[in-house]
Amino acid sequence: MGYRQMKHELYVIGMGPGREEKMTLEALQALEACDTIVGYTVYVDLLKMRFPDKEYMTTPMRQETRRCRMAFEEAQKGKRVAMVCSGDAGVYGMSGLMLELGREYPDCQVTVISGVTAALAGAALLGAPLMHDFAVISLSDLLTPWEKIEKRLRAAAAADFVICLYNPSSKKRSDYLKRACQIIFEEAGQELVCGVVKSAGREGECAEVMYLSELEEYPADMFTTVFIGNSETRIIDGRMVTPRGYQNI
Template sequence: MVGIGPGDLDQLTYQARSVLEEVEVIIGYRPYLDLIAPLIVRQTLIASGMTQEVERCQQAVALARAGKSVAVVSSGDPGVYGMAGLVLELLGTDPDIPVEIVGGLTAAQAAAACLGAPLMNDFAVLSLSDRLNPWECIIKKVELAALADLVLVLYNPKSKTRVRQIDEVQQVLLRHRAPVTPVGIVRNAKRGESQVTLTNLAEFTTEPIDMFCTVIIGNSQTRVLGKWLVTPRGYAL
């Protein structure tokens, strides 16, 4: 399993690049394979679409059992909402297939780097996609993160068919945090031209938000310093 990071090839780790150049087969979601196209020379590519994660990993396992060296590609890090867990579940305790998980820069890190230093203290990462997890569980986690005064990183914040959830998150957080709490929105973090928006909790849902965005919502200590979003670590200054 190989994490390709946010998308730009200069954000790809040396290990990930080396593995992708050496394997026989690369399997992944088609848009992710497009991102690493310059690295493809002789490898066999197997692309599939959205919602075909299980079939993709089953095919990878079958090829590995047949003796092929296979890389299953995930954006970001394969162990953060990626394919690592699914592949390991499918393999079970099979001792005959050597497995390596190659980490990558995940969206929370990429977005934080674009914004400044919003994750200097404790934070929580949540996906708002309810395709695999019930919305009732997700919104409860939002409430608990708010009660704990954690900086909140939102993956998959809004899609064409899932538009109301981000508003529910806002309403829950407004019960616990000031309307002026800083919020950063990063579109295409470290992928081409990143777009950074600094706003606040009361207004962030009016900004254009989609599946290419990562939203970081500050806690009671987070503040805006010039163009940067900063959550103090606690050092005496």
């Protein structure tokens, strides 16, 4: 795909988990072509060394709508604009809001560029936990009530999905991961192999394999991605593996 200047064009770019080598070539090419990069402060700071000559615009958390409008307004000035997100822009990212607000800016064209989401980056570090059907659930109740999160956890566990948890804990939600583990145990009825990945693709990256009972007390934070296996998930040579069943064919 080429990135020639088009009138009022914006790119919503998933920049992957952090390091440049984890970013797709398409994302890098789009960022190279842009004049202005807009995003959450923490994510934008990761790009400044790689793209020092770009114009940067940021907002803190909980100002997502303002951030998106800033991007549209800059694009209307004739600039090439990139709205950046960690991971994939369409997985708990900004592409949905950008497309929703885009109806108010009919002279702007939004192009979404995918990236490597935390579930995929973390799975590679743990081994192969997502080889079979899986569900991704965020434990953040900022936009989703806990009652609905609990319903989704119970349904996924009862259906024997591998479960990947985003936003497992924060200062205000310090017991949410423990509550999730207890719900999953109630539905699965057995001890399950689990894995955690902290800061995938960034400084301080680490991955651990454990069991559900150990996961309950794990000191997770917002940079942790949690993997809870299904009834078939095993530990093989220290790695978390969910067999696909190829050997049974």
